[in-house]
Amino acid sequence: xxxxxxxxxxxxxxxxxxxxxxxxxxxxxxxxxxxxxxxxxxxxxxxxxxxxxxxxxxxxxxxxxxxxxxxxxxxxxxxxxxxxxxxxxxxxxxxxxxxxxxxxxxxxxxxxxxxxxxxxxxxxxxxxxxxxxxxxxxxxxxxxxxxxxxxxxxxxxxxxxxxxxxxxxxx
Amino acid sequence: xxxxxxxxxxxxxxxxxxxxxxxxxxxxxxxxxxxxxxxxxxxxxxxxxxxxxxxxxxxxxxxxxxxxxxxxxxxxxxxxxxxxxxxxxxxxxxxxxxxxxxxxxxxxxxxxxxxxxxxxxxxxxxxxxxxxxxxxxxxxxxxxxxxxxxxxxxxxxxxxxxxxxxxxxxx
Numbered sequence: 001x002x003x004x005x006x007x008x009x010x011x012x013x014x015x016x017x018x019x020x021x022x023x024x025x026x027x028x029x030x031x032x033x034x035x036x037x038x039x040x041x042x043x044x045x046x047x048x049x050x051x052x053x054x055x056x057x058x059x060x061x062x063x064x065x066x067x068x069x070x071x072x073x074x075x076x077x078x079x080x081x082x083x084x085x086x087x088x089x090x091x092x093x094x095x096x097x098x099x100x101x102x103x104x105x106x107x108x109x110x111x112x113x114x115x116x117x118x119x120x121x122x123x124x125x126x127x128x129x130x131x132x133x134x135x136x137x138x139x140x141x142x143x144x145x146x147x148x149x150x151x152x153x154x155x156x157x158x159x160x161x162x163x164x165x166x167x168x169x170x171x
Numbered sequence: 172x173x174x175x176x177x178x179x180x181x182x183x184x185x186x187x188x189x190x191x192x193x194x195x196x197x198x199x200x201x202x203x204x205x206x207x208x209x210x211x212x213x214x215x216x217x218x219x220x221x222x223x224x225x226x227x228x229x230x231x232x233x234x235x236x237x238x239x240x241x242x243x244x245x246x247x248x249x250x251x252x253x254x255x256x257x258x259x260x261x262x263x264x265x266x267x268x269x270x271x272x273x274x275x276x277x278x279x280x281x282x283x284x285x286x287x288x289x290x291x292x293x294x295x296x297x298x299x300x301x302x303x304x305x306x307x308x309x310x311x312x313x314x315x316x317x318x319x320x321x322x323x324x325x326x327x328x329x330x331x332x333x334x335x336x337x338x339x340x341x342x
Contacts, residue, residue, distance in 0.1 A: 001340070003340070005182065006326075009321055010319070010321060011176070011182060011189075011323070013189070014189035014193065015185040015323075017188070017189030017192050018189035018190075018192070019185055019340070021188050021192060022214040022215040022339065022342075023339045024214075025214035025216065025218045026338060026339040042193065043193040043197040044189065044193040044196050046196040047192050047193075047196045048192065048196075098339070130339070143326070143327065147327075147328070148181070148328050149326035150182050150323055150325070151323075151325075152182065152186075152322075152323060152324075153323075153324045154322075155314070155322050156314065156319060168199050168268065169174070169190070169193075
Protein backbone atom coordinates (compact mmCIF):
# COMPACT_ATOMS: atom_id res chain seq x y z
CA UNK A 1 0.00 0.00 0.00
CA UNK A 2 1.26 3.46 -0.86
CA UNK A 3 0.40 6.39 1.41
CA UNK A 4 1.18 10.03 0.65
CA UNK A 5 1.22 12.89 3.19
CA UNK A 6 1.35 16.17 1.33
CA UNK A 7 0.06 19.76 1.48
CA UNK A 8 1.84 23.03 2.19
CA UNK A 9 1.34 22.76 5.90
CA UNK A 10 2.82 21.31 9.05
CA UNK A 11 1.99 17.72 10.04
CA UNK A 12 3.30 15.64 7.14
CA UNK A 13 6.47 14.34 8.78
CA UNK A 14 4.89 14.62 12.22
CA UNK A 15 2.07 12.27 11.16
CA UNK A 16 4.66 9.94 9.60
CA UNK A 17 6.48 9.77 12.96
CA UNK A 18 3.15 8.97 14.63
CA UNK A 19 2.56 6.27 12.01
CA UNK A 20 5.97 4.76 12.81
CA UNK A 21 5.11 4.64 16.53
CA UNK A 22 1.72 3.03 15.81
CA UNK A 23 3.28 0.42 13.53
CA UNK A 24 6.08 -0.40 16.00
CA UNK A 25 3.37 -0.92 18.63
CA UNK A 26 1.96 -3.63 16.37
CA UNK A 27 5.33 -5.37 16.29
CA UNK A 28 6.07 -4.16 12.75
CA UNK A 29 9.57 -3.65 11.41
CA UNK A 30 10.02 -0.13 10.12
CA UNK A 31 12.57 1.63 7.92
CA UNK A 32 12.79 5.43 7.82
CA UNK A 33 14.71 6.98 4.92
CA UNK A 34 14.92 10.71 5.50
CA UNK A 35 16.15 13.48 3.19
CA UNK A 36 17.29 17.05 3.91
CA UNK A 37 17.14 16.74 7.70
CA UNK A 38 20.52 15.54 8.91
CA UNK A 39 20.65 13.09 11.76
CA UNK A 40 20.35 15.26 14.83
CA UNK A 41 18.56 18.50 14.05
CA UNK A 42 15.00 17.32 14.60
CA UNK A 43 13.79 16.52 18.11
CA UNK A 44 12.18 13.24 17.11
CA UNK A 45 15.37 11.77 15.63
CA UNK A 46 16.93 11.08 19.03
CA UNK A 47 13.87 9.17 20.25
CA UNK A 48 13.43 7.30 16.97
CA UNK A 49 17.03 6.10 17.05
CA UNK A 50 16.43 4.55 20.49
CA UNK A 51 13.46 2.46 19.34
CA UNK A 52 13.67 -1.25 18.63
CA UNK A 53 12.67 -2.53 15.17
CA UNK A 54 13.30 0.83 13.49
CA UNK A 55 16.12 1.42 11.03
CA UNK A 56 16.88 5.09 10.39
CA UNK A 57 18.80 6.31 7.33
CA UNK A 58 19.56 9.91 6.46
CA UNK A 59 20.75 11.29 3.10
CA UNK A 60 21.29 14.74 1.62
CA UNK A 61 21.38 16.35 5.08
CA UNK A 62 20.98 19.93 3.82
CA UNK A 63 18.43 21.35 1.40
CA UNK A 64 19.54 24.37 -0.66
CA UNK A 65 16.37 26.18 0.40
CA UNK A 66 17.83 26.44 3.91
CA UNK A 67 21.60 26.30 3.32
CA UNK A 68 23.86 28.01 0.78
CA UNK A 69 26.51 26.40 -1.39
CA UNK A 70 24.98 22.96 -1.64
CA UNK A 71 25.82 21.52 -5.05
CA UNK A 72 22.95 20.08 -7.06
CA UNK A 73 25.23 17.30 -8.20
CA UNK A 74 25.93 16.13 -4.64
CA UNK A 75 22.22 16.34 -3.85
CA UNK A 76 21.36 14.17 -6.83
CA UNK A 77 24.02 11.68 -5.76
CA UNK A 78 22.64 11.56 -2.22
CA UNK A 79 19.04 11.14 -3.43
CA UNK A 80 20.15 8.31 -5.72
CA UNK A 81 21.74 6.65 -2.68
CA UNK A 82 18.44 7.02 -0.85
CA UNK A 83 16.63 5.34 -3.73
CA UNK A 84 19.18 2.51 -3.70
CA UNK A 85 18.53 2.16 0.03
CA UNK A 86 14.80 1.84 -0.72
CA UNK A 87 15.52 -0.87 -3.29
CA UNK A 88 17.75 -2.73 -0.84
CA UNK A 89 15.00 -2.50 1.78
CA UNK A 90 12.54 -4.41 -0.40
CA UNK A 91 14.41 -7.71 -0.24
CA UNK A 92 14.06 -10.17 1.28
CA UNK A 93 10.27 -9.93 1.35
CA UNK A 94 8.92 -8.98 4.80
CA UNK A 95 12.21 -7.36 5.83
CA UNK A 96 10.03 -4.36 6.71
CA UNK A 97 6.30 -3.82 7.12
CA UNK A 98 6.53 -0.05 6.77
CA UNK A 99 9.02 2.10 4.88
CA UNK A 100 8.81 5.87 5.31
CA UNK A 101 10.31 8.02 2.55
CA UNK A 102 10.46 11.39 4.30
CA UNK A 103 10.61 14.47 2.00
CA UNK A 104 10.93 12.37 -1.15
CA UNK A 105 8.24 14.58 -2.73
CA UNK A 106 10.58 17.54 -2.35
CA UNK A 107 13.45 15.62 -3.95
CA UNK A 108 11.21 14.88 -6.95
CA UNK A 109 9.84 18.44 -7.13
CA UNK A 110 13.33 19.96 -7.07
CA UNK A 111 14.75 17.55 -9.65
CA UNK A 112 17.14 15.68 -7.34
CA UNK A 113 15.25 12.42 -7.78
CA UNK A 114 13.77 11.15 -11.03
CA UNK A 115 10.08 10.37 -10.59
CA UNK A 116 10.26 7.61 -13.20
CA UNK A 117 13.04 5.86 -11.28
CA UNK A 118 11.06 6.17 -8.04
CA UNK A 119 7.85 4.85 -9.63
CA UNK A 120 9.78 1.96 -11.13
CA UNK A 121 10.96 0.89 -7.66
CA UNK A 122 7.53 1.42 -6.10
CA UNK A 123 5.96 -0.70 -8.84
CA UNK A 124 7.85 -3.69 -7.48
CA UNK A 125 6.71 -3.48 -3.88
CA UNK A 126 4.92 -6.38 -2.29
CA UNK A 127 1.21 -5.86 -1.57
CA UNK A 128 1.83 -6.46 2.15
CA UNK A 129 4.38 -3.68 2.41
CA UNK A 130 3.30 -0.15 3.35
CA UNK A 131 5.27 2.76 1.93
CA UNK A 132 4.58 6.25 3.29
CA UNK A 133 5.93 9.18 1.27
CA UNK A 134 5.95 12.71 2.67
CA UNK A 135 6.66 16.22 1.46
CA UNK A 136 4.72 19.09 -0.05
CA UNK A 137 4.02 19.24 -3.78
CA UNK A 138 3.45 15.50 -4.31
CA UNK A 139 3.42 14.93 -8.06
CA UNK A 140 0.34 13.70 -9.90
CA UNK A 141 2.00 10.45 -11.03
CA UNK A 142 2.57 9.49 -7.41
CA UNK A 143 -0.92 10.57 -6.29
CA UNK A 144 -2.32 8.39 -9.05
CA UNK A 145 -0.73 5.16 -7.79
CA UNK A 146 -1.28 5.98 -4.07
CA UNK A 147 -3.92 4.21 -1.99
CA UNK A 148 -4.18 6.98 0.60
CA UNK A 149 -3.41 10.67 0.08
CA UNK A 150 -3.76 13.19 2.90
CA UNK A 151 -3.32 16.91 2.48
CA UNK A 152 -2.23 18.88 5.54
CA UNK A 153 -3.99 22.19 5.07
CA UNK A 154 -3.27 25.52 6.70
CA UNK A 155 -6.11 27.04 8.65
CA UNK A 156 -4.28 29.33 11.06
CA UNK A 157 -0.69 29.67 12.19
CA UNK A 158 1.37 31.87 14.46
CA UNK A 159 3.99 32.14 11.66
CA UNK A 160 1.46 34.49 10.11
CA UNK A 161 1.84 36.70 13.15
CA UNK A 162 5.60 36.87 12.67
CA UNK A 163 6.47 34.24 15.26
CA UNK A 164 9.34 31.96 14.24
CA UNK A 165 9.40 28.15 14.20
CA UNK A 166 9.50 26.87 17.76
CA UNK A 167 11.94 24.24 18.99
CA UNK A 168 10.07 21.17 20.26
CA UNK A 169 7.03 22.03 18.13
CA UNK A 170 8.15 22.63 14.55
CA UNK A 171 11.53 20.89 14.74
CA UNK B 172 0.36 28.06 22.82
CA UNK B 173 -2.76 26.27 21.67
CA UNK B 174 -2.58 23.95 18.65
CA UNK B 175 -5.59 22.29 17.01
CA UNK B 176 -5.47 19.26 14.65
CA UNK B 177 -8.85 18.90 12.99
CA UNK B 178 -10.49 17.90 9.68
CA UNK B 179 -12.52 14.84 8.72
CA UNK B 180 -9.49 12.87 7.75
CA UNK B 181 -6.79 10.59 9.09
CA UNK B 182 -3.64 12.10 10.60
CA UNK B 183 -4.92 14.17 13.53
CA UNK B 184 -3.99 11.81 16.34
CA UNK B 185 -1.13 10.38 14.28
CA UNK B 186 0.43 13.85 13.99
CA UNK B 187 -0.15 14.40 17.71
CA UNK B 188 1.81 11.19 18.45
CA UNK B 189 4.59 12.47 16.19
CA UNK B 190 4.50 15.78 18.06
CA UNK B 191 4.88 13.92 21.36
CA UNK B 192 7.94 12.07 20.03
CA UNK B 193 9.49 15.31 18.74
CA UNK B 194 8.88 17.06 22.07
CA UNK B 195 10.27 14.16 24.11
CA UNK B 196 13.37 14.31 21.92
CA UNK B 197 13.82 17.89 23.14
CA UNK B 198 13.71 16.70 26.74
CA UNK B 199 10.18 18.02 27.25
CA UNK B 200 7.75 16.55 29.76
CA UNK B 201 4.55 15.49 28.07
CA UNK B 202 1.05 14.59 29.25
CA UNK B 203 -1.38 12.77 26.95
CA UNK B 204 -5.05 12.76 27.96
CA UNK B 205 -6.95 10.54 25.56
CA UNK B 206 -10.69 10.02 25.15
CA UNK B 207 -12.68 7.20 23.49
CA UNK B 208 -9.70 4.98 22.77
CA UNK B 209 -9.21 2.68 25.76
CA UNK B 210 -5.70 1.90 26.86
CA UNK B 211 -4.67 -0.92 24.57
CA UNK B 212 -6.61 -0.84 21.33
CA UNK B 213 -4.32 1.48 19.37
CA UNK B 214 -0.89 0.29 18.29
CA UNK B 215 0.88 3.43 19.47
CA UNK B 216 -0.34 3.17 23.06
CA UNK B 217 2.04 0.35 23.95
CA UNK B 218 5.07 2.28 22.69
CA UNK B 219 3.95 5.55 24.27
CA UNK B 220 3.56 3.89 27.67
CA UNK B 221 7.17 2.73 27.51
CA UNK B 222 8.57 6.23 26.95
CA UNK B 223 10.23 8.28 29.67
CA UNK B 224 8.81 11.71 30.50
CA UNK B 225 5.37 10.88 29.12
CA UNK B 226 2.28 10.51 31.33
CA UNK B 227 -0.63 8.79 29.60
CA UNK B 228 -4.22 9.05 30.86
CA UNK B 229 -7.27 7.48 29.25
CA UNK B 230 -10.93 8.32 29.93
CA UNK B 231 -14.27 7.36 28.40
CA UNK B 232 -12.75 4.31 26.69
CA UNK B 233 -15.68 3.72 24.33
CA UNK B 234 -17.47 6.19 22.05
CA UNK B 235 -21.16 5.46 21.34
CA UNK B 236 -20.46 5.83 17.62
CA UNK B 237 -18.52 2.54 17.77
CA UNK B 238 -20.11 0.73 20.74
CA UNK B 239 -23.70 0.22 21.83
CA UNK B 240 -25.19 0.77 25.25
CA UNK B 241 -22.78 3.45 26.42
CA UNK B 242 -24.70 5.81 28.70
CA UNK B 243 -24.35 9.54 27.98
CA UNK B 244 -24.27 10.18 31.70
CA UNK B 245 -21.20 7.97 32.20
CA UNK B 246 -19.52 9.61 29.20
CA UNK B 247 -20.12 13.07 30.64
CA UNK B 248 -18.71 11.91 33.94
CA UNK B 249 -15.59 10.52 32.28
CA UNK B 250 -15.05 13.65 30.18
CA UNK B 251 -15.39 15.78 33.31
CA UNK B 252 -12.69 13.62 34.92
CA UNK B 253 -10.49 14.24 31.88
CA UNK B 254 -10.99 17.99 32.26
CA UNK B 255 -10.10 17.75 35.96
CA UNK B 256 -6.96 15.88 34.92
CA UNK B 257 -6.09 18.76 32.59
CA UNK B 258 -6.59 21.25 35.42
CA UNK B 259 -4.41 19.16 37.72
CA UNK B 260 -1.73 19.01 35.02
CA UNK B 261 -1.37 22.80 34.94
CA UNK B 262 0.13 23.09 38.42
CA UNK B 263 2.83 23.44 39.44
CA UNK B 264 3.99 25.57 36.52
CA UNK B 265 6.37 23.70 34.18
CA UNK B 266 5.06 20.30 35.29
CA UNK B 267 4.61 19.67 31.56
CA UNK B 268 5.80 21.39 28.40
CA UNK B 269 3.20 19.75 26.17
CA UNK B 270 -0.28 18.49 26.99
CA UNK B 271 -2.17 16.58 24.29
CA UNK B 272 -5.97 16.47 24.58
CA UNK B 273 -6.77 13.69 22.12
CA UNK B 274 -10.33 13.68 20.71
CA UNK B 275 -11.48 16.50 22.98
CA UNK B 276 -13.10 18.13 19.92
CA UNK B 277 -15.37 15.08 19.61
CA UNK B 278 -16.31 15.30 23.29
CA UNK B 279 -17.31 18.93 22.78
CA UNK B 280 -19.16 18.25 19.51
CA UNK B 281 -21.16 15.41 21.05
CA UNK B 282 -22.06 17.32 24.19
CA UNK B 283 -20.01 15.25 26.65
CA UNK B 284 -17.77 18.18 27.50
CA UNK B 285 -18.88 21.77 27.96
CA UNK B 286 -16.89 24.08 25.68
CA UNK B 287 -17.19 26.95 28.17
CA UNK B 288 -15.65 24.82 30.91
CA UNK B 289 -12.82 23.76 28.57
CA UNK B 290 -12.14 27.35 27.43
CA UNK B 291 -12.13 28.50 31.07
CA UNK B 292 -9.35 26.01 31.87
CA UNK B 293 -7.41 26.83 28.68
CA UNK B 294 -7.62 30.54 29.52
CA UNK B 295 -5.44 29.89 32.55
CA UNK B 296 -2.56 28.15 30.82
CA UNK B 297 0.93 29.53 31.07
CA UNK B 298 2.34 31.07 27.87
CA UNK B 299 5.23 28.55 27.94
CA UNK B 300 2.89 25.55 27.90
CA UNK B 301 1.81 23.95 24.61
CA UNK B 302 -1.62 22.36 24.46
CA UNK B 303 -2.50 20.28 21.39
CA UNK B 304 -6.18 19.41 20.90
CA UNK B 305 -7.29 16.85 18.33
CA UNK B 306 -10.52 15.60 16.82
CA UNK B 307 -12.69 16.41 13.84
CA UNK B 308 -15.29 19.19 14.03
CA UNK B 309 -13.23 21.60 16.16
CA UNK B 310 -15.62 24.32 17.32
CA UNK B 311 -15.22 27.94 16.26
CA UNK B 312 -14.64 29.18 19.84
CA UNK B 313 -11.60 26.93 20.11
CA UNK B 314 -10.29 27.80 16.62
CA UNK B 315 -10.54 31.46 17.60
CA UNK B 316 -8.19 31.16 20.58
CA UNK B 317 -5.80 28.70 18.86
CA UNK B 318 -2.34 29.76 17.65
CA UNK B 319 -2.05 26.96 15.08
CA UNK B 320 -4.90 25.12 13.37
CA UNK B 321 -4.24 22.33 10.88
CA UNK B 322 -6.94 20.61 8.87
CA UNK B 323 -6.25 17.04 7.73
CA UNK B 324 -8.01 16.88 4.40
CA UNK B 325 -9.05 13.84 2.41
CA UNK B 326 -7.63 13.59 -1.07
CA UNK B 327 -7.84 9.85 -1.74
CA UNK B 328 -8.37 6.79 0.41
CA UNK B 329 -8.68 3.05 -0.01
CA UNK B 330 -11.74 3.15 2.32
CA UNK B 331 -13.47 4.60 -0.73
CA UNK B 332 -12.73 1.37 -2.54
CA UNK B 333 -14.43 -0.66 0.18
CA UNK B 334 -11.22 -1.65 1.98
CA UNK B 335 -11.53 -1.65 5.78
CA UNK B 336 -9.31 0.10 8.32
CA UNK B 337 -5.96 -1.68 8.47
CA UNK B 338 -4.28 -2.73 11.73
CA UNK B 339 -0.90 -1.02 12.07
CA UNK B 340 -1.98 1.80 9.77
CA UNK B 341 -5.32 3.17 10.95
CA UNK B 342 -5.25 1.82 14.51
